[in-house]
C-alpha cells in the first residue's frame with residue numbers, strides 16, 4: 235500500500251489555511267517528500283506524519299516556494315536523531331543550493347547524498363520506490379516526478395513442482411533472487427509469472443503543458459498537477475509566467491488517461507478553486523480540487539490471474 239498526502243495546495247506563498255504545495259508518500263516504512271517550501275514542516279505536523287522516516291526528498295526546481303523550508307526540516311530531522319543517509323534529488327545545482335541553505339543548518343547527524351539530474355529523463359530506485367524525473371517547461375529548469383511501486387508476478391506453484399525446485403528455495407526466488415544449488419542455478423523467471431500492475435503517482439507543478447507530462451503520467455492511478463489559475467481570462471498570464479490553468483491540467487489528465495486528477499499550486503488570489511470544477515470536470519470527469527492534507531491509500535489491484 236502506498237499512502238499519499240498532498241501536504242499543501244498553494245503556490246508562491248503560504249496562506250493561513252493553505253500551505254505551499256508538497257507531496258509526501260509512505261511505503262513500507264520509508265517516506266518520500268516532493269518539494270519543501272516554507273511551512274512544509276507544519277503541514278507534516280498537521281497531517282500527523284513523522285519526519286524521521288523521510289529517506290528521499292525530490293525537488294521540482296529551486297524557486298523559494300518549493301525549497302525554502304528545507305533547512306528547518308533538516309534541523310528537525312537531526313533533532314529526531316536520524317543517522318541514516320538522506321537522498322536529495324533535483325536539477326543541476328542541487329548541491330550548491332542546498333549547501334547555501336545549510337549555512338543555517340551546518341551540523342547534522344546524518345549524511346546527505348545528492349543526485350543531480352542532468353538528462354531530460356532519469357530513473358532512480360530507492361527503498362522500493364521507482365522514481366522517474368522528467369523535465370518540464372518553466373522559467374527555470376524544472377522536473378516532474380513519477381513515483382512507482384512495482385509488483386512482481388505471481389509465484390507459479392505448478393511450475394516449481396514440475397521443475398522439481400527444492401521448497402527451501404521458493405521464498406528466495408519469490409523475492410527475485412537467483413539461487414545456486416551445487417551445479418544447478420535457479421532463476422526467478424522459472425517460477426514467477428509476468429509482472430503485475432503496480433501503483434503509480436505522478437506529481438508536476440510549475441510548468442506549461444508538455445508532451446513529457448502526458449508520456450510520464452500515462453496510466454497513473456493518481457496525477458497531481460498544478461492549476462495556478464481557474465479564471466478563463468488568466469490564460470495569457472499562465473503562458474507568460476509558465477504555469478497552467480485548471481483546463482490545461484484537465485486536458486493533460488484526459489490525454490494521459492489517468493485514474494484521478496488532483497489540482498494544486500493555486501495562485502494566492504484564487505480563493506475558491508471549487509467554483510471552477512464543474513467546468514473542469516466537463517473536460518476530465520475524475521478531476522478534484524486538491525486541498526491541504528488531501529490523502530489517498532493506493533493499493534495493488536486484486537489480481538486473480
Ligand SMILES: [Zn+2]
Nearest residue numbers: 245246299440
Ligand atoms: Zn511554484
Ligand SMILES: [Zn+2]
Nearest residue numbers: 295297372440
Ligand atoms: Zn516556480
